[in-house]
Amino acid sequence: MFCYQCEETTQGTGCTVKGICGKPEDVAGLQDLLIYTLKGIAIHATQARSLHLERRDVDEFIMEGLFSTITNANFDSSCFVTRIEDGLLLREALRASIITAGGTIPAGPNDAATWTSPASGFEQKAALVGVLATQDEDIRSLRELLTYGVKGIAAYAEHAYTLDYQENGVFAFIERALSATLDDTLTVGDLVPLVLEAGKFGVDVMALLDKANTTSYGNPELTTVNLGVRDKPGILVSGHDLKDLEELLVQTQGTGVDVYTHGEMLPAHYYPAFKKFDNFVGNYGNAWHRQASEFRSFNGVVFLTTNCLVPPKDSYKQRLYTTGVVGFEGVKHIADRVDGRPKDFSALIKHALTCPAPREIETGELIGGFAHHQVIALADKVVDAVQTGAIKRFFVMAGCDGRVKTRSYYTDFAQALPEDTVILTAGCAKYRYNKLGLGDIGGIPRVLDAGQCNDSYSLVVIALKLKEVFGLEDINDLPISYNIAWYEQKAVIVLLALLHLGIKDIHLGPALPAFLSPNVVTVLMDNFGIAGITNAQDDVEMFMASNGDADADAELIVA
Secondary structure, three states: OOEOOOOOOHHHOOEOOOOOOOOOHHHHHHHHHHHHHHHHHHHHHHHHHHOOOOOHHHHHHHHHHHHHOOOOOEOOHHHHHHHHHHHHHHHHHHHHHHHHOOOOOOOOOOHHHOOOOOHHHHHHHHOOOOHHHOOOHHHHHHHHHHHHHHHHHHHHHHHHHHOOOOOHHHHHHHHHHHHHOOOOOOOHHHHHHHHHHHHHHHHHHHHHHHHHHHHHHOOOOOEEEEOOOOOOOEEEEEOOOHHHHHHHHHHHOOOOOEEEEOHHHHHHHHOHHHHHOOOEEEEOOOOHHHHHHHHHHHOOEEEEOOOOOOOOOOOOHHHEEEEOOOEOOOOEEEOOOOOOOOOOOHHHHHHHOOOOOOOOOOOOEEEEOOOHHHHHHOHHHHHHHHHOOOOOEEEEOOEOOOOOHHHHHHHHHHHHOOOOEEEEEOOHHHHHOOOOOOOEEOOEEOEEEOOOHHHHHHHHHHHHHHHHHOOOOOHHHOOEEEEEEOOOHHHHHHHHHHHHOOOOOOEEEOOOOOOOOHHHHHHHHHHHOOEOOOOHHHHHHHHHOHHHOOOHHHHHHHO
């Protein structure tokens, strides 16, 4: 196997025996083969669109297939065997539809669009189509960067799709981008613009998801979230999917079962629609990589709605349930919705009622809900704080958390920031500093949590609004610095989205992606000022003295 799609890849180069995430070699190979199969389907899907032949089942299959290969989503080899088999059948059905519509299949099509094999041959085929099949290092780097960006787009598109929001343009780009990664005629000069175009669709899909979430559940609002527990049995919901949470809350009403959030589900508490449920208790624990100890101490049922699953320990494996694209051999799985009907969570509820109440691991409260609607409502207060010098600089510290020790950098960085700075955050990276008690500036909390990783879009909206209010020509003239932690492919599309919006001088850590070749890193550095991190104290001093003048941006705004 060879995999380097996440930040924690072995020795910063690539996992070759077993994934640091826990992914075994056979699953890694099947994921490579599924991606190859999806690219073959995409070739035909792109041709079908030129004939005005659009297949919603094809869009959905590609979207869910991509999502299933994201880090920490699915570890079950049987799921991937089934997806590949279904993909080959779908590809052939699509070919037949093209011919029926009057199209012709080009002579000598790419192998990805024609190969076939029984499941017994999947392992042999997978060994031929992995990452290293592309020989040129720079072409490989850009192909993988594009593929990982598209995986992130697919993940966010799936969340919106679940709430009945979709845009054909997003699906069309996914298919076109996947096809391009197989086109040997494309040069580095051809692929770089395509990678940046992925950023444009990253913005589009995050805006779509924001619309889906806020239309369905209301605009996130300033909210205090409980960190303690009650004395009733509970269900702990992790992952990202709000629709699953909504249906679970409805079905647990009056049962005597409490519902708690974990990890990226914390921001669900900020939505008005969920506040009516009296058994929606609070948040339990921290980021995804702490789940081995926190799922054990929770005592009750644990429900994984999307990626961010760590291979489960025996101490809680029998209390764990998955759904959607998530899977692990031997873990119970909740079936998808049929004909629009809600998922059936009766098994979770029945199981939870046999469990003791959660063991309390902390007490206190967190304040969040600072998505763009809430922050813009406080715009006058924020603008006044900037103009009077009470706030000198904002730091966007969105992104992912992870288990490597070097991620303590983000805690140290937050603590080292001057007291006249504010952190704008989204994603699970916030768990490195959202419980530090950093205080406030004139009633404005110094940590403004916009929500999940996909809510990084809110941080962009906030920046664009401030640019408008201050009458600036360039978003980079704002007193905002970007120090972002990444882990997996959804963070990749967030980065590409920021680049599309023209944001420069982004610092990325704990380490730069292993899939970026030295030449591609040079392109990103030269054109966008992308850089890594060093140590917290030196980096704080560097950011505060950006462009050689710590007060330059603030003075520009006041003027």
